[in-house]
Amino acid sequence: MADSYLLQRLGLDREGRQRRLDFLELGPRDEALLKELREFAHKHVDAIVDAFYAHLRKFEETRKLLVDDESVARLKQLQRVYFLRLTDAQFDAAYFESRLRVGDAHQRINLEPRWYIGTYHLYLRLLIDRLRDEYGSDPDRLAALVNAVGKVIFLDIGLAIDAYITGGYVERELAQEYRRIAEVAERTLKEKAEVERMKTDLSNMIVxxxxxxxxxxxxxxxxxxxxxxxxxxxxxxxxxxxxxxxxxxxxxxxxxxxxxxxxGDRLELRVEPVDIAALIEECASEYRAAAEMAGQTIAVNVDADVPIVECDLWLLRRVLNNLVVNAIRHSGAMGSIELSACQAPRRIEIRVRDSGRGLSMDDQSQLFQKHGAGERRAKNRDDTGLGLVFCKMAMELMGGTIGLESVPGQGAVFMVSLPTLESD
Ligand code: HEM
The missing domain is CATH 1.20.58 (Methane Monooxygenase Hydroxylase; Chain G, domain 1)
Structure with a gap:
């Protein structure tokens, strides 16, 4: 028969079991001695079991688990079987399994190990007293018998401890506490997400x-x-x-x-062939008046071989508009802005260059992130700070990229690129 999950988990296959027996030096001689005790065991089992539960009844910690006479009577029956099996001296998989189950039953009822292990000594005491009465005249034999019984009881204690550990007794309180904390955290997160969702829904509605x-x-x-x-x-x-x-x-x-x-993955792309040169010209004309009002110029410089690109015209137009508004805002009086486009291997690149103050590396790293929007908004009171966040998301949705080159004091160049179908 294949070993049970418990035996496998504890490495108690045939070899593992034999190793435990070897460690306790529990061998054929002990088995023979234990078998000799069968008659003795049957003779004393009832008295030993009675004394066993009488002792457990004396202590509050163990008494509280012995609910009523009926259940104690049932336990006594099970205890008899347990006790008599000691003298069967058959330390096979079934024996190991049964001892692990008994340990597991006790860890489940939260019997603290100190009482459980102590009770094994009670067993030993009850047995030795009776063995002495029976074999006192032959000290060598008595010693050999006590030795054999002691080994089995320690084998059982080891298996009981294994069952406690495997059953999670040792860390149970901690584990329960962790589980409770995790539940509270999960509930709080859910509630927070719900509030956030309601807030977003509401602000979206207003917007x-x-x-x-x-x-x-x-x-x-x-x-x-x-x-x-x-x-x-x-x-x-x-x-x-x-x-x-x-x-x-x-x-x-x-x-x-x-x-x-x-x-929310709810934006559907409407891809169509887009004439990049015309789009850039359109964007420049739309903002030229605003730039002129600010004392700035907008120049357009598009290479002749820039191809038609398959993308979402509406989104790309909005990206360029955002970049141009950004350039106007940062270029100051007498500033110059340039929109250019060229073909690169497998992609086209559109650049929006401004002659503003430029950006430090620190600012650059935050620029496209939503969580920095609040700070950017504080710096530029007339914007939400989300324009570049939008640009990055829109470009990535179209399979493109956005990047920035800037040296403080020397303006900035925003580059967006989109894949083209042409081979390089
Ligand atoms: C040498 C120590 C002990 C041995 C050998 C032993 C033996 C057993 C056995 C064979 C069972 C039946 C397990 C099963 O259902 O498969 C059992 C169950 C039980 N034992 Fe012990 N026991 C020991 C110590 C204790 C102590 C100290 C208490 C404390 C009062 C205790 C209370 C119980 C209770 C309440 C059950 C029933 C568990 C359940 O309902 O699942 N046992 N014990």
Missing amino acids: HDLKGPIGGILTVTQLALRKRGGNPESNVKRFEQIQRSARDLLRMIENLLEIDQME
Whole structure:
């Protein structure tokens, strides 16, 4: 028969069992002596078992586990079987298994090892007293018998300890405490996630609802600008300014909403062939007026061989818009901004260069991360600090990359690249 899981786990295969017996020097001579004790055992079993439970009843720690007379009567029956098996002297897999089970039964009822191990000595005492009465006239034989009984009892104690350890008794309180802490932590995290989700849902709803009124402002200013004939020049400038601010606001709102969609894998790409040169020109024209207002220039420099690229036009346009707004914001008066594009092996690269203050390595490492957005926002009061976070997520969603080269005092170059189908 194959060894049980418990025996396997404790390395108590045939060889492991034999090694334990060898260590206790429990051999054929002891087995023969124990078998000789069968008659003696049957004669004394009831008295020994009675004395055993009478002792356990004297102590609060053991008494509390002996619930009532009925269960003690049942235990006495089991104890008889246990005791008589000692003199069977058959130390095979079944014996080891049965002793491990007994140990396991006690660790399950939380019997502390100090009482359990102490009770083995009680066993030994009860036995030796009776052995002395029976074999006192032959001290050598008595010594040999006590020796043999002692070895089996120590074998059983070893197996009991194994069962306690395997059953997790030693670390049980600690394990229960860990489990309790883990449960509390898990519950707290769940509650926190739920609150976060509700907060996000709520702010997304508000942000989404803001799009309506801003759209309204854009429409009204557009109408006013179309009918500019009736407006004095100063009003036209104001409308243009209102329109730029409204568009900026819309861009920030869209960044927020799309970051949320990308984080929740809810943003679906609409891939189509995109003329990069035309897109860059469109983006430059859209922001040229804003740059000029800030005393800056926007130049475009696109290589003639830049191919059409398969990507999401809406997302790429928004990435470029964010990068250009960023460049305008950081270039200062008299600044110059350049949008360029060129083909590189298996990809195209678009660069947005500004002539601003540049960024330290520290700032660069935080730039595309959402958790640094709060600080960036504090530095640039007129932005959410999420523009570059959006750019990175959008580029990666399209299979592209975004990077930055900057030396403090010498401006910055943001590079986005997208894969192309052409071979290099
Ligand atoms: C030499 C020490 C001991 C031996 C050899 C021993 C033997 C046994 C045996 C053979 C069983 C039956 C196990 C099974 O269901 O397979 C058992 C169960 C039990 N023993 Fe002991 N026992 C010892 C010490 C103690 C002590 C100190 C107490 C304390 C009161 C105790 C209380 C119990 C109880 C309450 C059960 C029932 C466990 C259950 O409901 O699963 N035992 N014992």
